[in-house]
Amino acid sequence: MMAAPIRKTRGNRRVPSMKTVFNTLMTPRIACALLLAAACAAQAHAQENTFAPLLRHLADRLVTADQVALSKWDSGQPVYDPAREAKVIANVSAEAPGYGLAAADAGNVFTDQIEANKEVQYALLNDWRRAGAAPTAQRQSLPEVIRPKLDGLQKSILQALRDAAPARSQTDCPTQVANAIGRVAHEKSLDTLHRIALDRAMARLCTAR
Template identity: 50%
Template sequence: MSIRHLSWPLAVLLSALPCLAADDGALDALAGLSAARLRLADLVAASKWHSGQPIEDAARERVVLQRAVADAAAAGIDAGWAGQVFAGQIAANKAVQAGLHAQWREAGEAPARQPDLAQEVRPAIDELNGRLLAALPEAAALRRQADCAERAAAAALRGAERQGLDALHRAALGQALAALCDAPQRR
């Protein structure tokens, strides 16, 4: 086989790299925002620990999901997909809260500070939710690609490394970003 025959496939591959890089940049941005949201889960967990509130807060989750879906629809983003993404964010956040509560029970101590959930933490979560929603269009093309799950997992690893996340937050970040991908269609 001559070099001329190799150049065409190489040219095709190289022409796809800017698209892949753009998608990965969008994933990296979403990983950073998701990691920041997961760090707020530490404050939610501390607040709920001290107040005795359960981790599960169906009413709050419903509000977050309804707002995400409505804001997505208003912005021309697939509302069903936005709901899927934010459900993943919520599930990951609850996983961090549950993990921290388990760690604190085992250690016999929790952070001394009780953050104000309504005045301090939820406004910060709401602000990040808006930024996450605004970042979704850049990753929309990726959601149906066959390698979406692998690329989301790689972005989660890069994000966790950049943010210095521990194992609990690292796993939750992977969970949150996995929700960006549509489930493969069965044929």
């Protein structure tokens, strides 16, 4: 039978072991580290949640590319429409100050969104050319349905840009946006094409340099 470990005493008091001393000293430090990690995680999650409304609106705008592509397949009109693009950017630039946004900044975000939308259109049109036909899905009127929807989304996007302004200037903005895109893409069941387009649409969202 092993002898019981001898514990040193000082007078009538038991001297604590090194393990006890170590645990006593480290427990507050571990608690502080855990609290700090939790606070950082909460802050990151809050930033990602700040971007979520904006990304949902931008994803909704991107999804309209499918109907725009169908309209252009049927009409034979080209994807590139410089007059329409210039009109959109002019409208955005004019409305931006009313939301506390710089006209150039809002114009950049919408330019990137337009480019992402066109990427989806080009990809879909080429898929249909290779297949020899476009889907038989019900068409929506470009002037009567799609463009009014885009105009409505424009106001929602400008509002969400204003709400996300503090998070856009954070140094970890690109990481937060990338994570938020992943969640929104999953939430909206975006396929690879539309998720990549949403990545493209975020090119100049973060303002920290």
